[in-house]
Amino acid sequence: MxxxxxxxxxxxxxxxxxxxxxxxxxxxxxxxxxxxxxxxxxxxxxxxxxxxxxxxxxxxxxxxxxxxxxxxxxxxxxxxxxxxxxxxxxxxxxxxxxxxxxxxxxxxxxxxxxxxxxxxxxxxxxxxxxxxxxxxxxxxxxxxxxxxxxxxxxxxxxxxxxxxxxxxxxxxxxxxxxxxxxxxxxxxxxxxxxxxxxxxxxxxxxxxxxxxxxxxxxxxxxxxxxxxxxxxxxxxxxxxxxxxxxxxxxxxxxxxxxxxxxxxxxxxxxxxxxxxxxxxxxxxxxxxxxxxxxxxxxxxxxxxxxxDPESFHGLGPACPDIPGPGTSSHSESFTSVFANALLSAAERDPRVVGVTAAMGTGTGISKLADRWPHRAYDVGIAEQHAVAFAAGLAQGGLRPVVAIYSTFMQRAVDQVFQDVALAKLPVLFALDRAGAVGEDGETHQGIYDLALFKAMPNLVVFAPADANELAAFMKFALTLDQPAIMRYPKAFSACPATDTAPLELGKGTFLRKSPGASILVLALGPLAHSAVSVSDALRKSGLKIDVYNLRFAAPVDEAHLAALCAPYGGIVTLEDGVRSGGVGESIGAMFARRDNRATFIARGFDVIPLAQATREELLSAAGLDEKGIARVVLDMAQSLGFAEPRPQALSSRRAPLEVQHGR
Ligand SMILES: Cc1ncc(C[n+]2csc(CCOP(=O)(O)OP(=O)(O)O)c2C)c(N)n1
CATH class of the missing domain: 3.40.50.970 (Thiamin diphosphate (ThDP)-binding fold, Pyr/PP domains)
Structure with missing residues (x-):
């Protein structure tokens, strides 16, 4: 009080x-x-x-x-x-x-x-x-x-x-x-x-x-x-x-x-x-x-x-935010990384402008507005207009960056489709609050964007695993002659100095790779770092788990992905979105088409309303936290004959949202 x-x-x-x-x-x-x-x-x-x-x-x-x-x-x-x-x-x-x-x-x-x-x-x-x-x-x-x-x-x-x-x-x-x-x-x-x-x-x-x-x-x-x-x-x-x-x-x-x-x-x-x-x-x-x-x-x-009604519009709980996996005290929120990357992009290229739909502070566009008020447009609560307006800006020769929360972008699916994607206009969408959002509950979860946007023509869909990738993708996307979505959660970013592999459209990068590993985790977004933590922990007990950071949900270089998956007996996909229509489902379908007979498990959220809880609680319930990831790879290793029966602590509960496609 x-x-x-x-x-x-x-x-x-x-x-x-x-x-x-x-x-x-x-x-x-x-x-x-x-x-x-x-x-x-x-x-x-x-x-x-x-x-x-x-x-x-x-x-x-x-x-x-x-x-x-x-x-x-x-x-x-x-x-x-x-x-x-x-x-x-x-x-x-x-x-x-x-x-x-x-x-x-x-x-x-x-x-x-x-x-x-x-x-x-x-x-x-x-x-x-x-x-x-x-x-x-x-x-x-x-x-x-x-x-x-x-x-x-x-x-x-x-x-x-x-x-x-x-x-x-x-x-x-x-x-x-x-x-x-x-x-x-x-x-x-x-x-x-x-x-x-x-x-x-x-x-x-x-x-x-x-x-x-x-x-x-x-x-x-x-x-x-x-x-x-x-x-x-x-x-x-x-x-x-x-x-x-x-x-x-x-x-x-x-x-x-x-x-x-x-x-x-x-x-x-x-x-x-x-x-x-x-x-x-x-x-x-x-x-x-x-x-x-x-x-x-x-x-x-x-x-x-x-x-100061703006600062008191929405407040977090009294306890400090719990940092995400692999974060250190030096980690920064994705929102703040985006705001700084946008400023740098605007400094490099005078054509770069920002658009927000009444969420200047929440998305970080306000930072651009503070520096260049005339290069930042707040259009009010008008997501559909924001997207069509950005199409006009791009058609007119600018490079608009439209920052909208994932859940509110659902309002403008058709404008993304017709006015931007079909027209192949170079608009960059920054979808903040993607994935499990937490306490605001069902209406605010950002878990549908991958399924909604990954099937659209000409549209690149990218999920940075950390701050480095977000900043790198800002540069990359602004050189593309097509639209792109970059989606990231309300979370802190892990920033390991190791992940500096250059971006290549449609391809990801290995974060852990050891000779003789029999299980590969394909992860999208920051979950890739959770998988790395699990891989490092299990390596100490002699189990080798490789981790590949998918980076792109669309396009996906299928031949490349199929080839790199071929040596593994078991594959797990991880995504912070609904499984139906998600990257795991697409990869599973690709394996079926290409007759890849690896044991395959796709982890993500079920298509049921995702009720309020902390982001950590939601990830845990879907088996997407480190414990859940360890559980699924250990189970898989055991069923493939690569691991001893797993410790009791891990075997207590199977995540309810899991699907097995073992063949
Ligand atoms: C489609 C959509 N876009 C953005 C938001 C985020 N948002 C929540 S409240 C709010 C401001 C609403 O202003 P007003 O209706 O005047 O209510 P006030 O908070 O001033 O009482 C915004 C932009 C939202 N809830 N829905």
């Missing part, structure tokens, strides 16, 4: 014993509370969020900003009959706390614990499972259309941030909502921030619109003053009220949302519980689509988060 707490929170601790939260078992309990009790409840909820995020990590600033809004929504609407749809879902902590999950809130983002995002499996109050941005208007509208068709009651409320609104998907939803005219309630939670400052014309437009909040405050003061005038005060007040309505009508005609076919109410102070309750109580009776524009402060109530 101490690290975060301002004075206000120290005071709150004093009345923690008389917790109002303990009296809330569901949203209905909010209806018995007075406004001052609701305000106190907001403080308690804030404290609970801060304490938990400090321990477990998670989204802090967005959640602190949405506390009063959440309380007012649950006070007025009757969830789950009235469905609340949270866009992205990263701001749903207060909602979770108020909908019967306060006692489990300490398990947030832990393996087997509460998700950091809405999850239908967790509660009937969670309408959709989310994590990716800008879907709420569309999915809420669909739900409303279904309810309308099936003559079911209940209001549907979409809560969308100003950042999420900038996405094309939100605009598509707005357009369709205006067309259908169903009574969708769209709460626009405008804090002027995405993760960084909101960008783009829509954002500028919202700022202009919000400027009128000053007008409303001024008006409220005038009202109060006028009412104090003896005798004629009430008459003047009634006159002003009529005039105000007229002013309001003129103002709203100019409104973008009105043009889309929505009623518009706002802007409203999103931290004033009575104002929010008042407006929600009115709009719940409307029979047309309505936008309630709410202005909030990201990080509200916590000084540091209010001052």
């Amino acid at each position: 101490a690290a975060y707490a301002g004075n206000r929170f120290q005071e709150m601790i004093q009345y923690k014993d008389m917790s109002l939260l303990d009296r809330i078992s569901g949203p209905a309990d909010l209806r018995d509370l007075s406004i001052s009790e609701l305000r106190r409840l907001a403080e308690e909820v804030r404290l609970r969020i801060i304490e938990t995020v400090q321990r477990n990590g998670g989204h802090l600033a967005s959640n602190l900003g949405a506390v009063e809004l959440t309380i007012a929504l649950h006070r007025v609407f009757e969830s789950p009959t009235d469905a609340i749809v949270w866009d992205v879902g990263h701001q749903c902590y207060a909602h979770k706390i108020l909908t019967g999950r306060a006692s489990r809130f300490g398990t947030l983002r832990k393996k087997g614990g509460l998700s950091g995002f809405p999850k239908r499996q967790e509660s009937e109050h969670d309408t959709f499972d989310t994590g990716h941005s800008s879907t709420a208007i569309s999915s809420a509208l669909g739900l409303l259309a279904a309810r309308d068709r099936l003559s079911q009651g209940g209001r549907v409320i979409a809560v969308v941030g100003d950042g999420a609104l900038t996405s094309g998907l939100s605009m598509e939803g707005l357009s369709n909502a205006g067309q259908l005219g169903l009574p969708l309630i769209l709460v626009l939670n405008d804090n002027r921030m995405s993760i960084s400052h909101s960008v783009g014309s829509i954002s500028r437009y919202l700022s202009k619109l919000s400027a009128s909040i000053r007008y409303q405050t001024f008006r409220a003061r005038i009202d109060a003053l006028v009412l104090k005038i003896p005798r004629i005060g009430t008459t003047i007040y009634a006159f002003i009220k009529r005039a105000k309505r007229a002013v309001k009508a003129i103002f709203f005609k100019e409104n973008l949302f009105a043009d889309y076919g929505f009623e518009y109410v706002g802007p409203i102070d999103g931290h004033s519980i009575p104002a929010l309750i008042d407006v929600f109580s009115h709009v719940r009776h409307l029979n047309r689509p309505v936008v309630v524009h709410v202005v909030t402060k990201k990080g509200k109530g916590l000084e540091k988060a209010e001052d």
Whole structure:
């Protein structure tokens, strides 16, 4: 607590014993509370969020900003009959706390614990499972259309941030909502921030619109003053009220949302519980689509988060990150290696520019922006646009580097295919957070990119094993006359000085090779270094395991790979992605085509939603940690007659995701 707490929170601790939260078992309990009790409840909820995020990590600033809004929504609407749809879902902590999950809130983002995002499996109050941005208007509208068709009651409320609104998907939803005219309630939670400052014309437009909040405050003061005038005060007040309505009508005609076919109410102070309750109580009776524009402060109530909402958007858990395999205290995150490599590339080549979709800091593009603001484009939460835009940049003669998290790149699969790959344009994609991602859970895992992109024409797919390879590939890719993807995890890189073999398109490199070795591990990305650690450990007990770093998932020089695999009796592939459609499956198919009869095992993730846990826990469950790799090669060596029965400690458990293709 101490690290975060301002004075206000120290005071709150004093009345923690008389917790109002303990009296809330569901949203209905909010209806018995007075406004001052609701305000106190907001403080308690804030404290609970801060304490938990400090321990477990998670989204802090967005959640602190949405506390009063959440309380007012649950006070007025009757969830789950009235469905609340949270866009992205990263701001749903207060909602979770108020909908019967306060006692489990300490398990947030832990393996087997509460998700950091809405999850239908967790509660009937969670309408959709989310994590990716800008879907709420569309999915809420669909739900409303279904309810309308099936003559079911209940209001549907979409809560969308100003950042999420900038996405094309939100605009598509707005357009369709205006067309259908169903009574969708769209709460626009405008804090002027995405993760960084909101960008783009829509954002500028919202700022202009919000400027009128000053007008409303001024008006409220005038009202109060006028009412104090003896005798004629009430008459003047009634006159002003009529005039105000007229002013309001003129103002709203100019409104973008009105043009889309929505009623518009706002802007409203999103931290004033009575104002929010008042407006929600009115709009719940409307029979047309309505936008309630709410202005909030990201990080509200916590000084540091209010001052620097970007740094407090998402926080890691209290314990330091556990370094990846083979790392030393000098190791660096892949993200940081990428950011520096991009700077060097930009220094060498003035055609190099960077593109990010609202993730400048997370991807490292912000480093380029700091140095050359005009060579870094933040396009907002608009992955599809980012890719098509990069196609244009490349067609125009630049060398764009587009940095997007693996999971969010799923949004732009078709733009990668049509606008970049088919057109063979030299765009370099840097997919950060590839592989098992961890605590953000199912929606954020980066395990599908290999299967999605490796089958696309002209597209090189590369996975650096370490920092050296990432930097080398940046140089290499920017000399290619074709597009390339480079995918790497949120992890620290091992940087052994030994791996300096030059890059050759479609070929990998041996990291361990000894005469007479009977088993070969083919590994993609940083798992190659885990395999090296295992190989070195087993060598001490006399077992020789060779390790080949595949480097490329596409293209693969099949003849070269087949020839180097030929001498081995057993082959294991390792990849930090789904096995189906992955490199292991392709290599297995190649062996079948070429009649390679080695015993073959492909390790990777099954095609089942990969739930939240630490990255280490996820790799371990899939048999992709050092212990799991040792287990599989020892098993194989034993079945091939090259090893003594393995020690008990290793034989206790077989990884559940393993496939045997022994022939
Ligand atoms: C498709 C997609 N791209 C990027 C992200 C990463 N992301 C999570 S929250 C967020 C900012 C959302 O801003 P806003 O909607 O204004 O909500 P706020 O955090 O400001 O409350 C971003 C970019 C995402 N979740 N989904």
